[in-house]
Amino acid sequence: MRIATWNVNSLRVRLEHLLSWVSREQPDILAIQETKLTDDTFPHAALAAGGYRAVASGQKTYNGVAILSRESAEQIDTQLPGLGDPQRRMLAATIGGIRVVNVYVPNGQEVGTDKYHYKLAWLDACREYLSAQLAQHPCLVVLGDFNIAPEDRDVHDPAAWAGQVLCSEPERFAFRRLLDLGLSDAFRAFEQPEATWSWWDYRMAAYRRNMGLRIDHLLVSAALRQACTGCRIDREPRGWERPSDHAPVIADFAG
């Protein structure tokens, strides 16, 4: 069983990249973010031709999440209770006995802004939801674009980023609070090369210079942690022509 996450930054623009990537990596479940598509324009047919079903929760221009899978998805949730959020940033489904929670955490723009406070409120609501979900679903994975670099080792230049959005202590605290629910950062459960990132700015030749952040994550419940045999970030698609600025994160599971 292989589960992956990828912020595609427009599914319309990245469809060919996505199809060739899933053809090569063969994930059983793939969570994607920033589809930027309404559900009536979601490319179900192209994905079906590649062997994938999909459930989507999208909107025009911004945000949008979807879960692609070989098996059917059930018990779909598209809202974090208590938030009343019109932005399409969360999609949960049960696939093959695994509860899959796909998240596109707000960016936060800049520390102290309204968007930053919305990000922290969103993470609080997400934590409440995950706490309830874990009580019902022992096999749970929450994955996606968290827009948080959890530690300094997840940042190419920690001094330059200190206290900035994506790295600020309230954001990192919110991330640790998610782990405190009994979730493990699958990437850190295994030995990893240093300077491994999941996002590189389009500017400043950041990818070529490997100036990035690790902000895309795959968190697993204790039951799934037992079955997890590896986790890695595939930086290659970031080097393709007209790429997403994010790279996929992939985890493998026994059974």
Place this chain on the structure above:
DNA sequence: ATGGCCTGCAACGCAGGA
């Protein structure tokens, strides 16, 4: 050299991203 890019919408620049 602290700004440099990309996407979508619809306009002849803007908002938003991270």
